[in-house]
Amino acid sequence: MDDPYFFTFMPMPGIHIYDTINLLSKLSFRRAWNAGKVLSSYYISRWRKKPVQWGYPISVSFEPTTSCNLRCPECPSGLRSFTRPTGMLKKDFFSQTIDEIHKELLYLIFYFQGEPYLNPGFLEMVRYASNKKIYTATSTNAHYLNDSNARKTVESGLDRLIISIDGTTQEVYQQYRRGGKLDKVLEGARNIVKWKKELKSKTPFVIFQFLVVKPNEHQVEEVKQLAKEIGVDDIWFKTAQVYDYKNDPNNLIPSAGKFSRYKKDKKGQYQVKNKLNNHCWKLWHANVITWDGLVVPCCFDKDAMHRLGNLKTQSFKEIWHNDNYRQFRSELMASRKNIDICANCSEGTKVWG
Numbered sequence: 001m002d003d004p005y006f007f008t009f010m011p012m013p014g015i016h017i018y019d020t021i022n023l024l025s026k027l028s029f030r031r032a033w034n035a036g037k038v039l040s041s042y043y044i045s046r047w048r049k050k051p052v053q054w055g056y057p058i059s060v061s062f063e064p065t066t067s068c069n070l071r072c073p074e075c076p077s078g079l080r081s082f083t084r085p086t087g088m089l090k091k092d093f094f095s096q097t098i099d100e101i102h103k104e105l106l107y108l109i110f111y112f113q114g115e116p117y118l119n120p121g122f123l124e125m126v127r128y129a130s131n132k133k134i135y136t137a138t139s140t141n142a143h144y145l146n147d148s149n150a151r152k153t154v155e156s157g158l159d160r161l162i163i164s165i166d167g168t169t170q171e172v173y174q175q176y177r178r179g180g181k182l183d184k185v186l187e188g189a190r191n192i193v194k195w196k197k198e199l200k201s202k203t204p205f206v207i208f209q210f211l212v213v214k215p216n217e218h219q220v221e222e223v224k225q226l227a228k229e230i231g232v233d234d235i236w237f238k239t240a241q242v243y244d245y246k247n248d249p250n251n252l253i254p255s256a257g258k259f260s261r262y263k264k265d266k267k268g269q270y271q272v273k274n275k276l277n278n279h280c281w282k283l284w285h286a287n288v289i290t291w292d293g294l295v296v297p298c299c300f301d302k303d304a305m306h307r308l309g310n311l312k313t314q315s316f317k318e319i320w321h322n323d324n325y326r327q328f329r330s331e332l333m334a335s336r337k338n339i340d341i342c343a344n345c346s347e348g349t350k351v352w353g
Helices: 013-024 029-048 091-101 122-131 147-156 170-176 182-198 217-230 316-320 323-338
Strands: 059-062 107-110 135-140 160-164 205-212 234-239 262-264 270-272 286-289 294-296
Touching: 013 205, 059 091, 091 122, 091 316, 107 122, 122 135, 122 147, 147 182, 160 182, 170 182, 182 205, 182 217, 205 217, 217 234, 316 323
Parallel strands: 059 107, 059 286, 107 135, 135 160, 160 205, 205 234
Antiparallel strands: 262 270, 286 294
């Protein structure tokens, strides 16, 4: 999950209201107070043009694994191109970290790189976080949502399940989701919907996420209809990050500008739409923890090159306010465009018109 940026074209007000109420139900006085401190420190930092950091993250992404069954062309996990080790998040390490931060933490994302369901302890970790009254979410390619796993997913207390579906036919789907089977994705989605009904559960809130690229952009209307037929709760249309966007070697940048993070300049060269102003909300309210305990700024640091701390040697709260974090925030507020992971970032981009 390189970022949470998406378009929503299929509103279902009742279900959206429930999901919002469910999220708000996780708020405690301490979490609300922490969120207020984080938000105010962010705006004070923008006003002063100098970083001030109060409180602790509102949202954290925990990486269940770097392993993946697919080979998507713009994904380090799919390409097997990581320089960092591949491995699985251990339950004891996860629970130890959650025990430290759960009183401030509102939202927990079980995803960074890889396919979460490949970690055999994944749903046990979801249940552990759910029992701490944290809103939990994950993103999956849905190839492991067989009947048994679908039931366990509903029973785990997972609040949000994002299913990647990047085509309505196998021919189109496999152009990006290489090695994937669309029928497995649809079967997994149906299994989740079935078990929600069987168990009379309103969670997880099920989302079809459609990564709009050139090979599939003609199927936008078709995937809306497919989502309705299966009975998922919402559909998101997401813009794609292309690493070599100037050359676009995989021919992924869509023709429709509203579905692209990039626009052509006067010379016909693609440029990032984001103006890369010297501030970033993510650096104040969220961060990412890799499967082996590295703390990195955000989900754009896929290879964990900007290591702000290591949970094997420091506590999370020590890392959040350490010199590395202060230095990184200072550099971002001085010249965000000169930080490599920020140069192709959609945070702050407004691309719908």
